[in-house]
Amino acid sequence: MISDKMKDLVCGSSVVRAMFEEGKNMAAKYGKENVYDYSLGNPSVNPPIEVTEAIKRVLTENDPMYVHGYMNNSGYEAVRDKVAKSLNKRFGTSFSGKNILMTVGAAGGLNVALKTLLNPGDEVITFSPYFGEYKNYVSNFDGKLIALPPNETDGFRPDPEALAQAITAKTRAIIVNNPNNPTGIVYSEKDIIAIADVLKKKSEEHGAPIYLISDEPYRELAYDGVDVPYLTKYYDNTIVGYSFSKSLSLPGERIGYLVIPDEADGSEELLAAANVANRILGFVNAPSLMQLAVAECLDCKAAVDIYDKNRIKLYGELTSMGFTCVKPEGAFYLFMKTPEDDKAFSNEAKKLHLLLVPGSSFGCPGYVRIAYCVDYDMIVRSLPAFKELSAHYGLSK
Amino acid sequence: MISDKMKDLVCGSSVVRAMFEEGKNMAAKYGKENVYDYSLGNPSVNPPIEVTEAIKRVLTENDPMYVHGYMNNSGYEAVRDKVAKSLNKRFGTSFSGKNILMTVGAAGGLNVALKTLLNPGDEVITFSPYFGEYKNYVSNFDGKLIALPPNETDGFRPDPEALAQAITAKTRAIIVNNPNNPTGIVYSEKDIIAIADVLKKKSEEHGAPIYLISDEPYRELAYDGVDVPYLTKYYDNTIVGYSFSKSLSLPGERIGYLVIPDEADGSEELLAAANVANRILGFVNAPSLMQLAVAECLDCKAAVDIYDKNRIKLYGELTSMGFTCVKPEGAFYLFMKTPEDDKAFSNEAKKLHLLLVPGSSFGCPGYVRIAYCVDYDMIVRSLPAFKELSAHYGLSK
Numbered sequence: 001m002i003s004d005k006m007k008d009l010v011c012g013s014s015v016v017r018a019m020f021e022e023g024k025n026m027a028a029k030y031g032k033e034n035v036y037d038y039s040l041g042n043p044s045v046n047p048p049i050e051v052t053e054a055i056k057r058v059l060t061e062n063d064p065m066y067v068h069g070y071m072n073n074s075g076y077e078a079v080r081d082k083v084a085k086s087l088n089k090r091f092g093t094s095f096s097g098k099n100i101l102m103t104v105g106a107a108g109g110l111n112v113a114l115k116t117l118l119n120p121g122d123e124v125i126t127f128s129p130y131f132g133e134y135k136n137y138v139s140n141f142d143g144k145l146i147a148l149p150p151n152e153t154d155g156f157r158p159d160p161e162a163l164a165q166a167i168t169a170k171t172r173a174i175i176v177n178n179p180n181n182p183t184g185i186v187y188s189e190k191d192i193i194a195i196a197d198v199l200k201k202k203s204e205e206h207g208a209p210i211y212l213i214s215d216e217p218y219r220e221l222a223y224d225g226v227d228v229p230y231l232t233k234y235y236d237n238t239i240v241g242y243s244f245s246k247s248l249s250l251p252g253e254r255i256g257y258l259v260i261p262d263e264a265d266g267s268e269e270l271l272a273a274a275n276v277a278n279r280i281l282g283f284v285n286a287p288s289l290m291q292l293a294v295a296e297c298l299d300c301k302a303a304v305d306i307y308d309k310n311r312i313k314l315y316g317e318l319t320s321m322g323f324t325c326v327k328p329e330g331a332f333y334l335f336m337k338t339p340e341d342d343k344a345f346s347n348e349a350k351k352l353h354l355l356l357v358p359g360s361s362f363g364c365p366g367y368v369r370i371a372y373c374v375d376y377d378m379i380v381r382s383l384p385a386f387k388e389l390s391a392h393y394g395l396s397k
Numbered sequence: 398m399i400s401d402k403m404k405d406l407v408c409g410s411s412v413v414r415a416m417f418e419e420g421k422n423m424a425a426k427y428g429k430e431n432v433y434d435y436s437l438g439n440p441s442v443n444p445p446i447e448v449t450e451a452i453k454r455v456l457t458e459n460d461p462m463y464v465h466g467y468m469n470n471s472g473y474e475a476v477r478d479k480v481a482k483s484l485n486k487r488f489g490t491s492f493s494g495k496n497i498l499m500t501v502g503a504a505g506g507l508n509v510a511l512k513t514l515l516n517p518g519d520e521v522i523t524f525s526p527y528f529g530e531y532k533n534y535v536s537n538f539d540g541k542l543i544a545l546p547p548n549e550t551d552g553f554r555p556d557p558e559a560l561a562q563a564i565t566a567k568t569r570a571i572i573v574n575n576p577n578n579p580t581g582i583v584y585s586e587k588d589i590i591a592i593a594d595v596l597k598k599k600s601e602e603h604g605a606p607i608y609l610i611s612d613e614p615y616r617e618l619a620y621d622g623v624d625v626p627y628l629t630k631y632y633d634n635t636i637v638g639y640s641f642s643k644s645l646s647l648p649g650e651r652i653g654y655l656v657i658p659d660e661a662d663g664s665e666e667l668l669a670a671a672n673v674a675n676r677i678l679g680f681v682n683a684p685s686l687m688q689l690a691v692a693e694c695l696d697c698k699a700a701v702d703i704y705d706k707n708r709i710k711l712y713g714e715l716t717s718m719g720f721t722c723v724k725p726e727g728a729f730y731l732f733m734k735t736p737e738d739d740k741a742f743s744n745e746a747k748k749l750h751l752l753l754v755p756g757s758s759f760g761c762p763g764y765v766r767i768a769y770c771v772d773y774d775m776i777v778r779s780l781p782a783f784k785e786l787s788a789h790y791g792l793s794k
Contacts, residue, residue: 002667020467055452055686065441068448254684273400280533282507287651287684287687
């Protein structure tokens, strides 16, 4: 009864989401404290108290028809101005409100950007491992996601050579995700400059711009003082997709924005098209109350030190058990090598009530993703299970 | 720089939205009190006080990670259960929570339903005049909207004969909008039975179900005690799209739901696909706080008597000035015949600072839509301009 496209999608639906649902079922069966659900990137840190206060203040101080009414499909002008000013202050950019389009989270923003750019058959390149939804988002507009092989030998950094070779006349955009889901690594300025150089050269060769879509829901989650470069400063044809899901722990609220800078080729046209795309894809506009609330909290962020504590603990414990892990510098994911096929390993882990997502869901078999946005206590409780897993594979030193 | 599809869309973008933006500019230029903006269906009645109270209560009484976190892509189970129970109580249906999928407004819901159903080239039939966005929503999935000619002689009621003739082997769904935007009429039980009979017969003939998508954002806005039939009771293969935008005056919040009943062919498959479609279209889930808040307000509605007062006043005044109007029974739109080409008439009206949307935007030239979800005072202030317009066309008796 359903469309052909959806048939494939329902069958091969999100492994992450399926595991999240399974985790809830297992928790009901075995008790919540006996299931170690590392599946979903659902923040475990409370939103800053300022968010709740801002929501209540917005409700109290404004006309409810302003707070809950329609506005320009790109968002409230006042909110967009505040976002632009905040970015300019933080990153030395020079955006104005018109460069900002408020979106239904980063997922909404990416779909708006792709609807704006893609003709059927256009190619969008990304580096493996990558957030599995990119494939679906690109497919929504009959584009083709080209996933470059994982650069395992160089710590999963983006490989500019591989990028250059993969670009064809059909390449319309590339998507980078920094800090990265699922590896937790942060692309450095050097990485970004190398990518930008390739894109500049290839855009010139092909006589058409290749857009760089920077998916940045994890921007505020970086550790050890690592710098997360702001990409519009390195490459003019950059579209930034941001979300408050992780920075303010509001994933359910679906609030984020796109940045389309004046420097981008066809900026005016892109902004007009993105405004229309936001409307006709059915978003219409980003949720209104939440737009007004986050605009009051642009200088806040959730307590990242809690994730940092989890990161240090888990990385330390797992490596000392003999597991090989990519050391995360950002986001809240740990990418761990599996001693056998990642799906088989994930199933073995599940027997011990450890829910770990196979790397093949991210285009990178041989690893699992461990989302450590969980209670510290759950990490501690889960260690014996990890130890048993390590012993099962003879990894313990 | 933008995709070919978007090029056409940006050029022919929403007349309603363009007029809404123009109205804001005119208000800045001439003063808000001197512009009579009847363009957009933006509720003019405050949300019930219960909504603000519910939002504050939800924030106060729950764990913020529950309130703002991820949940099943179809929505909170508790919210879906409450919606199902409320519908059962009101309409004698027998839904359970699993039949409900919380969506980013009705626009989000329609896109989810269409993504679920349509293969490229599939046809979706609707009755003119129709909400212009249907065309864009269907086109998002490479379907084709077939708009039946306006049934002007029979008060814009749906013509079952015309429907029967338009159905082909490619017809996958029809969309009805009741109460209707832009005519304000309400399809009666008789109308609905006639439609259902055609769909049953044709589904059987073609050996495949034709789904009836009922777009119901105006359900609670009905006047003079008119009954708005609940369509799942008349036709099994019905998918209902609902929104709280008008009933609770929350259009900016993007909150609504789909109903996919057990009786629908392939119900389980449809529900699973709609869940995935909601995720991958980039909605992910309906905004979380708002889900929890509206679930507390299912028995509330905005003060419809205010719209009713506007309706009576405007219909009375305009007809007495010699204009020919469809008498609205629901929604907050008045559909008025134009004495010349509707676009020319709309421009003439604009000179008098009256913003009226040409019927051709709804597939029905020769009319304008007047959205009377405005301040009563604005209606009163606008009457001299309408009078002048009437005199200009020599309509005054």
